[in-house]
Amino acid sequence: METTPQSRAIWEEACRYLPDGDSRHSIFWNPYPIFTESARGAVVTDADGVERLDFINTMTTMILGHGPAPVLDAARQQMELGLAYNSPNRHQVALARLLCERIPSFDQVRFTNSGTEATLNTIRAARAFTGRSKFAKVEGGYHGTHDAVLVSLRIDPSAAGAYDHPEPVASSAGLADGVLDQAVIVPYNDVEVARRILDENREDLAAVIVEPVMGSVGMLPADPAYLTMLRDFADDSGALLIFDEVISFRVAPGGAQEYYGVTPDMTALGKIIGGGFPVGAFGGRSDIMAQYSPVNGAAIAHGGTFNANPVTMAAGVATLNELTPTVYRRLAELTEMLRQGIRQVCSELEQPVVVTGAGSLFGIHFGHGPLNHYRDIASTDKDLAGRVFIGMLNEGFLLASNLVGALSTSLGEVEVDAFVRGFRRVLQRQLD
Ligand SMILES: Cc1ncc(COP(=O)(O)O)c(C=O)c1O
Numbered sequence: 001m002e003t004t005p006q007s008r009a010i011w012e013e014a015c016r017y018l019p020d021g022d023s024r025h026s027i028f029w030n031p032y033p034i035f036t037e038s039a040r041g042a043v044v045t046d047a048d049g050v051e052r053l054d055f056i057n058t059m060t061t062m063i064l065g066h067g068p069a070p071v072l073d074a075a076r077q078q079m080e081l082g083l084a085y086n087s088p089n090r091h092q093v094a095l096a097r098l099l100c101e102r103i104p105s106f107d108q109v110r111f112t113n114s115g116t117e118a119t120l121n122t123i124r125a126a127r128a129f130t131g132r133s134k135f136a137k138v139e140g141g142y143h144g145t146h147d148a149v150l151v152s153l154r155i156d157p158s159a160a161g162a163y164d165h166p167e168p169v170a171s172s173a174g175l176a177d178g179v180l181d182q183a184v185i186v187p188y189n190d191v192e193v194a195r196r197i198l199d200e201n202r203e204d205l206a207a208v209i210v211e212p213v214m215g216s217v218g219m220l221p222a223d224p225a226y227l228t229m230l231r232d233f234a235d236d237s238g239a240l241l242i243f244d245e246v247i248s249f250r251v252a253p254g255g256a257q258e259y260y261g262v263t264p265d266m267t268a269l270g271k272i273i274g275g276g277f278p279v280g281a282f283g284g285r286s287d288i289m290a291q292y293s294p295v296n297g298a299a300i301a302h303g304g305t306f307n308a309n310p311v312t313m314a315a316g317v318a319t320l321n322e323l324t325p326t327v328y329r330r331l332a333e334l335t336e337m338l339r340q341g342i343r344q345v346c347s348e349l350e351q352p353v354v355v356t357g358a359g360s361l362f363g364i365h366f367g368h369g370p371l372n373h374y375r376d377i378a379s380t381d382k383d384l385a386g387r388v389f390i391g392m393l394n395e396g397f398l399l400a401s402n403l404v405g406a407l408s409t410s411l412g413e414v415e416v417d418a419f420v421r422g423f424r425r426v427l428q429r430q431l432d
Contacts (some may be wrong), residue, residue, distance in 0.1 A: 063412025109283030115270030116144030138372025251359030275315030
């Protein structure tokens, strides 16, 4: 609080006009969030002029760091030609082509302005395609803020049924009647229990939606056997398999579906594909996407004034063009170096830890493993995590408040080494 008086002053003003001073729950923390003044490369500067190295990169979005020249150039060039049109634009076609070439499940794609709209459309498309209404989701899985998916995330496990019979729990006030009846909840990474629950509902399920790497709960990768089981269940039952790759798309050029070699029927995207501008996309098999064809009667309604905005699309194309297989390899190597560094520090300080992640994603969890699913993560030491988060902030490192992070190409070995040394100082102070 001593180093952030300006942030505090702006936040107090903000609270007069915005509930708790902001427009996103996910980035609020006590005593108040820090306001950003600018961001360049790996460095984020706050309203008090304090610089911090960015290890979360706008909740995993800024994979090239802040203000990469090719993306800024592409966005600037398009801005000179117009900010928003009442017609389609060429950049949309280029981005769609790039995505369809890279992502195994994409025959066709449509753009939205958020990951929320993307997951909403995957579930809607599955319902329309199968003529069924229920869908299955993983306990703890986050898929945005539309009604259907605001179920069983960040819940207290003791109020959510037995582990092997999880009950749908509302995770927000204001959901429509009947929302909970539509959701079937399965545990992550438990092939047997999840398959039994899915089989019990096999006639009713339009879809199963899953993050191949569970993001916001802690960068928890799927067991490959789990994804294969979901693929088999979908093939056996007629339900569609949906991957929410809003976060996990950054693990490989073709996303986590390429990384795991399991191809879903539909995929939702967001974050990195807009180069820092608001974006989402959903796509999949052409027979499912045909439901969005106006020429064929547009079975599914889909509008959006800013969908496929030309500036966003140009920034997305420029971003993906930078993301070569070599870049992914380098990011994965650096992130593994960070994970190993954290494990080493915790081992030396005798603090039990599980460091999770895949590709450029990582999560730090204090406690004993193994961590397979949401209930395991819920039992880790959140109090210590919260104190380490504030400690890292004071040492000059940005993470999400539950100690998950994502690297960018603006970070190198020097910064990763500095992060690990900062982590050691912070943890040592907490344990003394
Ligand atoms: C896995 C996942 N799905 C969906 C969303 C929603 O995306 P958006 O915030 O763009 O609506 C998020 C956002 O963090 C996410 O992590």
